[in-house]
Amino acid sequence: MSNPHRALRAAALLLGVAPWLAAPAWAQKSATDSIAEYRQMLQDGNPADLFEAKGEDLWKQKRGPKGVSLEACDLGKGPGVVKGAWVELPRYFADTGRVQDVESRLLTCMVRLQGFNEEEILKTPFGRGEQNTLTALATWISAESRGLKFNLSQSHPQERVMYEVGKRLFFMRGGTHDFACATCHAQDDKRIRLQDLPNITKASGAALGFGAWPAYRVSNGQMWSMQLRLNDCYRQQRFPYPIFGSEATIALGVYMGVNAKGGESIAPAIKR
Amino acid sequence: MKTTTKLTLTAVAALVLAGCAAPLPSSAELDQITRDIVARSFRAQGQAQLDRVQPDEDNRLCAEADRTGVPVPEALAKAIEARNMATVRPPSDGKYLGDWKQGETIAQDGRGKTWTDQNPDANGGNCYNCHQISKEELSYGTLGPSLYNYGKLRGVTDPNSAAAKPIVEYTWGKLVNSRAYNACSSMPRFGHMGILDETKMKHLMALLLDPASPVNK
Numbered sequence: 001m002s003n004p005h006r007a008l009r010a011a012a013l014l015l016g017v018a019p020w021l022a023a024p025a026w027a028q029k030s031a032t033d034s035i036a037e038y039r040q041m042l043q044d045g046n047p048a049d050l051f052e053a054k055g056e057d058l059w060k061q062k063r064g065p066k067g068v069s070l071e072a073c074d075l076g077k078g079p080g081v082v083k084g085a086w087v088e089l090p091r092y093f094a095d096t097g098r099v100q101d102v103e104s105r106l107l108t109c110m111v112r113l114q115g116f117n118e119e120e121i122l123k124t125p126f127g128r129g130e131q132n133t134l135t136a137l138a139t140w141i142s143a144e145s146r147g148l149k150f151n152l153s154q155s156h157p158q159e160r161v162m163y164e165v166g167k168r169l170f171f172m173r174g175g176t177h178d179f180a181c182a183t184c185h186a187q188d189d190k191r192i193r194l195q196d197l198p199n200i201t202k203a204s205g206a207a208l209g210f211g212a213w214p215a216y217r218v219s220n221g222q223m224w225s226m227q228l229r230l231n232d233c234y235r236q237q238r239f240p241y242p243i244f245g246s247e248a249t250i251a252l253g254v255y256m257g258v259n260a261k262g263g264e265s266i267a268p269a270i271k272r
Numbered sequence: 273m274k275t276t277t278k279l280t281l282t283a284v285a286a287l288v289l290a291g292c293a294a295p296l297p298s299s300a301e302l303d304q305i306t307r308d309i310v311a312r313s314f315r316a317q318g319q320a321q322l323d324r325v326q327p328d329e330d331n332r333l334c335a336e337a338d339r340t341g342v343p344v345p346e347a348l349a350k351a352i353e354a355r356n357m358a359t360v361r362p363p364s365d366g367k368y369l370g371d372w373k374q375g376e377t378i379a380q381d382g383r384g385k386t387w388t389d390q391n392p393d394a395n396g397g398n399c400y401n402c403h404q405i406s407k408e409e410l411s412y413g414t415l416g417p418s419l420y421n422y423g424k425l426r427g428v429t430d431p432n433s434a435a436a437k438p439i440v441e442y443t444w445g446k447l448v449n450s451r452a453y454n455a456c457s458s459m460p461r462f463g464h465m466g467i468l469d470e471t472k473m474k475h476l477m478a479l480l481l482d483p484a485s486p487v488n489k
Contacts, residue, residue, distance in 0.1 A: 168339065
């Protein structure tokens with residue numbers, strides 16, 4: 001653990017989470033307000049700090065069948081460069097010939113550098129084994145770009161195609177309920193129950209919606225990556241199961257990330 | 273033949289090298305690329321089978337309108353409404369209203385039809401996710417219009433009266449298949465898609481239209 005103070009502070013804060021959840025339900029705006037207030041309180045000690053510290057550790061540790069660290073992993077800005085990489089992902093990688101988000105890129109590095117078995121990690125459910133490694137790594141990598149502005153590239157033809165595909169997926173109505181991402185995320189100032197919904201078709205909403213994940217979820221005490229966030233959106237849309245790191249999830253990442261251009265990255269954030 | 277191959281390869285290489293200059297595929301080509309990507313990106317899980325990502329023609333037309341910002345042409349919208357209207361049947365016993373108390377429970381229930389739901393028939397209406405309904409429930413969504421005082425505002429004093437018939441039939445049709453009245457409605461087609469059965473829809477009808485329901489107080 002490179003920063004034991006950060007981890008300790010986060011652990012202490014975790015213990016204080018439960019009483020806050022008993023916030024009264026009587027006034028609607030107060031629920032949203034108190035969540036904002038709570039986030040403010042935790043600004044210097046988001047429980048995500050624990051995952052962040054773990055991620056940094058995992059990046060530097062010699063692991064996998066080949067017993068090497070990830071320090072030679074190229075996240076887009078050259079081998080080993082982490083700062084600023086997050087706000088430019090997903091992007092095109094010449095060595096794989098495809099557009100990748102942070103998690104699918106990390107998987108490439110774990111397979112190619114460390115010798116992990118790709119099929120096995122793809123089959124692992126969220127919250128288990130090496131999927132936890134990916135989440136912790138993504139949390140640390142996003143934290144290294146905190147405060148930077150989203151600036152995804154649209155210079156490679158595949159990046160532009162993925163934006164257009166992502167846009168089509170965003171508006172695609174399907175499932176038993178005919179829901180699209182756009183059903184909930186294409187208008188200003190809407191909410192489900194008391195949950196405010198960002199308008200992801202706009203820069204400000206895209207930065208809020210896309211730029212907050214990975215995030216620590218207070219309601220279930222879990223760290224959620226963007227892949228898991230999208231997975232649960234699709235579950236609630238009554239769609240079938242999106243395969244981890246699939247082109248559809250990456251295309252949506254490109255659509256949201258490009259829309260968020262100029263917005264500040266607040267990841268890893270804290271959520272309801 | 274050999275020269276042609278060589279030339280084609282050179283053209284492809286030039287295109288790749290040019291990067292920025294490569295033109296975006298046409299809109300129809302992008303539609304096809306998207307369909308291919310969808311086919312590779314999802315797997316069936318539980319009751320959520322792959323047919324759910326093969327949208328019907330109405331969903332395809334409405335999604336395109338949403339994406340481009342160009343509404344479905346009026347004649348086509350009328351055709352969508354007509355073919356959805358054709359799916360609406362009155363309740364088999366002719367009675368439209370059930371019990372508003374059970375309706376409230378169904379309106380609160382947001383479960384059903386996801387890959388984590390085991391029973392394909394244990395579905396709620398999800399109503400409060402998008403609508404204000406009774407005044408007592410403060411945790412309601414705003415994607416749909418408020419339904420508070422639904423029957424009262426429409427002058428329904430006796431849901432069985434001839435005067436109330438048009439509103440009663442419209443509300444039933446809206447629950448069975450919302451697209452019968454609004455081609456690209458965002459509301460699920462509860463009856464048509466098998467989300468809610470007749471009995472559950474009748475209870476929701478009572479929640480909205482029964483003068484004794486808290487909705488109309």
